[in-house]
Amino acid sequence: FPGLADVSISQDIPVEGEITVPVGSHSPDEDYSTLDEPVKDTIMRDLKAVGKKFIHVMYPRKSSALLRDWDLWGPLVLCVSLALMLQGGSADSKDDGGPQFAEVFVIIWFGAVVITLNSKLLGGTISFFQSLCVLGYCVMPLTVAMLVCRLVLLAGVGTVSFIIRLIVVGAMFGWSTLASTAFLADSQPPNRKALVVYPIFLFYFVISWMILTFTPQ
């Protein structure tokens, strides 16, 4: 290096110091090593995540928490409880009764998959499981409606009870649709929003119809 020929370093001055790279106060291993924690912590963490999502559905605000950390526990619990509550309908003839458990299950999951595929094919940017997660969690108002309907039906089957059920189911249907639209609409291309929202509307309408037409034996 010709340019450095005239640079001289005095040999009396020691060169010393510390070479440290600042690291975070915890190593990455400690974050994800959950093997040693008590089981209660593990379960509570997941339960809290599920609970937080339920609250997001109840008060739909534009939040990315529901979308980012998707899980399918909530939809599974909701779907199973809804299908269970829809049992015990007219079972005197095998035909023409209400939907069977498997039918409800298939309608909800297959419907959610089809809607997700539809939105992705139309150019949506949401991922497959995120969309399933949102659609599943937004079934919650309808599950609440089913619960209310069963309670009302315990009191009696008549015009008044039907009107109460109609109002409750209608309101919950609107809530479900609005909640899921609030979460999903942003990820769609702007001139196709209606094309994506309509199948969601149809999906919740079918579920509401199943709830409304539930008649105990």
Next chain:
Amino acid sequence: IACLVMYLFAEFDDAANLLAANPDATTISIDEPVEIPKNQHSRLPEPGREEDDELLGTDDSDKTELLAGQKKSAPFWTFEYYQTFFDVDTYQVLDRIKGSVFPVPGKNFVRLYIRSNPDLYGPFWICATLVFTIAVSGNLSNFFIHLGKPTYHYVPEFRKVSIAATTIYAYAWLVPLALWGFLMWRNSKVMNIVSYSFLEIVCVYGYSLFIYIPTAILWIIPQNVVRWVLVVFSLCLSGSVLVMTFWPAVRDDNRRIAVATVATILLLHALLAVGCLAYFFDAPELDVPAPVIPAHNGTTVITKSH
């Protein structure tokens, strides 16, 4: 450029007039519609040109035409390939639905609205809506008809949903398949001017089913006269869409085969409507006290009381 535009329009006008005047003339038309430059608005609107204007559609569909050559180039095992079948905007779907409900005499649905951009969104979701509309309306109609009878116990009749789904989706996919195969076979024998791809036929059939959705809702009215008037009306509308689409494709063939094809198309369409009416909607009963029959609606033999 204005001269070029005028020249192209003159050509198109002549061709349209020739076709209108002499429908039996053998004309060769390229499957891709004529590409007109975007500056349609610069020309003076003349009364004779309005027909062309309607036929050519809007500016955006011109853009679609120009890009038509670039579509469907992805291999069929990728997701992008299937995305090309959903390349429609909201207004395009609404336009296509409008075109199926208000058929313009003389205009071909495929040429006017689909224009080399067949989509699967319309057929799939119109069929899904129709399935649930028929099931729900049938259930409601039966409920109102049998209301008040002491022996009547309401059942949701959920089985009928799966039957409706099978029927309608089979109709919307198998009949176009058969028709497409038939047209391909005839094309190999007779040099035909107009040929449709399988997806375009599926598209036409899917959109032509749209009129049955409001019809099914109106079938709740428990009057036989009303129901049959609705059947005839909706059959006329959607049948005319189908006829105007497929007549140009078969008219160069043997006259009897052409008529038979179109008649079969209409017959199947009518069969679908009548079959749905008969199976899902109980006959409205006259004011005679009905015998005590448990309302197992799915297995009741429906007899028409007219």
